[in-house]
Structures are given as structure tokens and as C-alpha cells.
Amino acid sequence: MARSDLIINLVKASVRGDVADARAVAEAIAADERSKKHSGVADRISRALDTPQPPQRNGQAHTPGIRVRDGxxxxxxxxxxxxxxxxxxxxxxxxxxxxxxxxxxxxxxxxxxxxxxxxxxxxxxxxxxxxxxxxxxxxxxxxxxxxxxxxxxxxxxxxxxxxxxxxxxxxxxxxxxxxxxxxxxxxxxxxxxxxxxxxxxxxxxxxxxxxxxxxxxxxxxxxxxxxxxxxxxxxxxxxxxxxxLNAPSSKQMIKYFHDQLNEFEGQPGYTAKRLCESVAPVSFSEAEAFFLDVRRRIALAQGARELRSILDDRVKAFRSHSRARIEGAIDGGKTDPSVS
Missing domain, CATH: 3.40.50.300 (P-loop containing nucleotide triphosphate hydrolases)
Incomplete structure (x- = not known):
């Protein structure tokens, strides 16, 4: 059976004549029934909501169909x-x-x-x-x-x-x-x-x-x-x-590097621990960005470069970007009058 609060809200919306609220609550009831594996009831409610409106007769004003307040x-x-x-x-x-x-x-x-x-x-x-x-x-x-x-x-x-x-x-x-x-x-x-x-x-x-x-x-x-x-x-x-969700431990990060290296073909020339220490990411997103960069270089090289060479190149590039970011943060702090 549907939740009592949903049924009460449906009755209130109907009494007020608020067709938008009535549809929103009816769809919520259908979703609630579907979450309980009552697919038959949920489908019947959905079909009822899709029932076409009868044509206008005897000069009566046509009541607009129920429309959901779409968010x-x-x-x-x-x-x-x-x-x-x-x-x-x-x-x-x-x-x-x-x-x-x-x-x-x-x-x-x-x-x-x-x-x-x-x-x-x-x-x-x-x-x-x-x-x-x-x-x-x-x-x-x-x-x-x-x-x-x-x-x-x-x-x-x-x-x-x-x-x-x-x-x-x-x-x-x-x-x-x-x-x-x-x-x-x-x-x-x-x-x-x-x-x-x-x-x-x-x-x-x-x-x-x-x-x-x-x-x-x-x-x-x-x-x-x-x-x-x-x-x-x-x-x-x-x-x-x-x-x-705190910053990753060194054990977690090394495990991440180990799993990523195992997906590459060829000899990386690095152990997971050494590569992790060379890149020194501060978060998983930085580590993920590093390996995405490696994959791009591998794809563009099309076999013309060894994995070790690409990793060496990307480690240097990553260190350069990290150093520039740190220096930029320090310079920004010096020029900020709010920092003493």
C-alpha cells in the first residue's frame, strides 16, 4: 500500500483542484510502488496519468490536463x-x-x-x-x-x-x-x-x-x-x-599506481612506489589526471615511443606544472594585502 502521507497529499491536491500537485503526488506514489516491486500498480498509475482528456462538449469550459511542475x-x-x-x-x-x-x-x-x-x-x-x-x-x-x-x-x-x-x-x-x-x-x-x-x-x-x-x-x-x-x-x-573522505594514504596511492601500471603494455621502468614518489600527487584526482595524460601520449605515439620514455616525459611535465602552481600560490599570497 502507498504511504499514507502521499495518499493524504493526493486527496488535498484534488480537493484544492491543484492538478499540477495532484500529478506530482501521483507520480511519487507510482515511484514508491515501483521501489516496492509493485510494478503492476505503478504501471496502472502511469497509464491513468496518460489518459487523454475528453473533448469539449455543450459549451462547457475545457479543463486543462494535469501537468507536472517540471523541475x-x-x-x-x-x-x-x-x-x-x-x-x-x-x-x-x-x-x-x-x-x-x-x-x-x-x-x-x-x-x-x-x-x-x-x-x-x-x-x-x-x-x-x-x-x-x-x-x-x-x-x-x-x-x-x-x-x-x-x-x-x-x-x-x-x-x-x-x-x-x-x-x-x-x-x-x-x-x-x-x-x-x-x-x-x-x-x-x-x-x-x-x-x-x-x-x-x-x-x-x-x-x-x-x-x-x-x-x-x-x-x-x-x-x-x-x-x-x-x-x-x-x-x-x-x-x-x-x-x-580524507586525503589518500601512501598505501592507497601506491596501490592505485600499481593497478594503473598493470594496464599498460611494455616495461615502465618504474615500480609503483617509485613512480608514485616521483609524481607525488596530493589527491586521487591529480593521480588520475597524470595517468590520463600518459594514455593520451601513448595513443598519439602509436607505438613509436617506449612506455618508459613516455613516463619519464610525463613525470617531468607533471613536476613542472606542480611547481608552477605552488609558486603561483606563493606569489599570490605575497601580493594579497590580507596575508601578513
Whole structure:
């Protein structure tokens, strides 16, 4: 049976004559039934929503068909391709994610005991260490689409418009099981007590909290932030699972280099440890960028250069870029009057 709150919301929308709300709730009911493996009921609801309107008769005003308040423009839909096993994470992170995935897969068992699976996850840590990849991997393991929030399509300068677009976004998301990913979550979930923020951001956060509370458990919400200290305390408490993805250990990074080297043909002339120490990446994203660069050079060489030569060349280039970036940061700090 559908959730009682959805049925009540459907009745309220019908009584008000709000056809847009009625369709949004009906689609949410269909998604809820589909998440419970009640495909027959979900399909019947979908077919009922697609029923064509009768023609106008006897001069009666034609009632417009039910139209959903489409918030699809606020998200970018993608099909995940990265399995959880491809990530290099601490064992505790793997275990926590495995438990979340199991709860979602066996939600019917939990509901038989009056329980709901956890579906709100916050990922915190420095950039480049797998927060976005982990959100994609969770969607992959659950065989769900990944909806990434587009802030440029949600946040506006008009008073009240951001909150309205946020509500439309969540209305759209509820229509099917999915993983909803908020990257840089602190951009929209900032502390309301910040004296530098306007009243508008406080209204947005209040709307966000209400929408998160009302998000059904078949929609998995993943928020990622590099600055967890900036999050509103009430927002922080909404997440049932909070994980820290810190900078990789030397053991994890060497394992990554070892696996990458094994994919190449030819003699690299480096051990995984030596190459890792030569490149000295500070995050997985930097290490991934290095190996992508190597693959580009291999493809363009078309066998004319040995793997060892290409690796030597790319190590020098990577060191040069890293040094330039560091020197640029130092020079910027010297010229910044706020730095003493």
C-alpha cells in the first residue's frame, strides 16, 4: 500500500483542484510502488496519468490536463558507470556504503518491520578524493540514475524564486527512484546564523530542510562538501550517515599506481612506489589526471615511443606544472594585502 502521507497529499491536491500537485503526488506514489516491486500498480498509475482528456462538449469550459511542475531543468541526469569496487577507500567507508546499499536493496524487509532504509548521506573532505565518484558508485550499485543538481538553474537573484525552483526540483525527483547528488552542498546549505548572509538564503535553507524531510526513502540524497564547518547545524543533522573522505594514504596511492601500471603494455621502468614518489600527487584526482595524460601520449605515439620514455616525459611535465602552481600560490599570497 502507498504511504499514507502521499495518499493524504493526493486527496488535498484534488480537493484544492491543484492538478499540477495532484500529478506530482501521483507520480511519487507510482515511484514508491515501483521501489516496492509493485510494478503492476505503478504501471496502472502511469497509464491513468496518460489518459487523454475528453473533448469539449455543450459549451462547457475545457479543463486543462494535469501537468507536472517540471523541475528537470535543475538536475543533470546521467547513467553511472563506476562500480564501488573501482574506488580506493578506507575499509570503514566501504562498510558504511555496503550497509546503505543493502538497506536500499532490501527495503521491503525493513518496511515489513515498520522501518525505512537510510537514504541521506553526507560526504566531507578535501577536493579530489572521491566524493563525486562515490556518489556515482552508489547509484551504479543500486542501478539508479544519478541526478546532479545544477545550481546555475536553481539559484537566482530574484526574491523567492530560488526556493520555488528548489521545490520544483524535489517534486521532479520524487517521481522516480534515483540518487540525487548535491556537489558543493555548502553553497546552498550554509549556516543561517552567518551575519554576512541575507534573509533570502535563510528562506532557501528552510525550504531545503522541509524538502529533505519530505524526500521518500527510494530517493537517495548524497551531499558533498569541502567545508563541513559552513553547513547549517539543522542541515547537518538531516543526514543519517556522515562520512569523511580524507586525503589518500601512501598505501592507497601506491596501490592505485600499481593497478594503473598493470594496464599498460611494455616495461615502465618504474615500480609503483617509485613512480608514485616521483609524481607525488596530493589527491586521487591529480593521480588520475597524470595517468590520463600518459594514455593520451601513448595513443598519439602509436607505438613509436617506449612506455618508459613516455613516463619519464610525463613525470617531468607533471613536476613542472606542480611547481608552477605552488609558486603561483606563493606569489599570490605575497601580493594579497590580507596575508601578513
Amino acid at each position: 528537470s531543468g535543475g538536475v543533470q541526469r546521467s547513467e553511472p558507470r563506476r562500480p564501488l569496487s573501482s574506488l580506493y577507500l578506507d575499509e570503514s567507508i566501504y562498510k558504511a556504503c555496503d550497509e546503505l546499499i543493502e538497506e536500499q536493496r532490501r527495503a521491503d524487509v525493513l518496511r515489513a518491520y515498520g522501518l525505512e532504509p537510510r537514504h541521506r548521506l553526507l560526504l566531507a573532505g578535501p577536493p579530489g578524493n572521491g566524493k563525486t565518484s562515490l556518489a556515482e558508485a552508489i547509484a551504479y550499485e543500486l542501478a539508479l540514475p544519478l541526478f546532479t543538481v545544477r545550481y546555475d538553474a536553481v539559484v537566482t537573484s530574484y526574491l523567492g524564486e530560488t526556493a520555488q525552483r528548489l521545490r520544483r526540483l524535489f517534486d521532479f525527483v520524487r517521481t522516480e527512484p534515483c540518487v540525487l547528488f548535491f556537489d558543493e552542498f555548502d553553497a546552498i546549505g550554509k549556516e543561517r546564523g552567518d551575519i554576512h548572509e541575507t534573509g533570502e538564503i535563510k528562506r532557501v535553507i528552510t525550504t531545503l530542510l522541509l524538502q529533505i524531510d519530505d524526500l521518500p526513502s527510494y530517493c537517495v540524497l548524497v551531499g558533498a562538501t569541502n567545508h563541513p564547518e559552513l553547513l547549517d547545524r539543522a542541515t547537518w543533522r538531516r543526514f543519517e550517515l556522515r562520512l569523511s
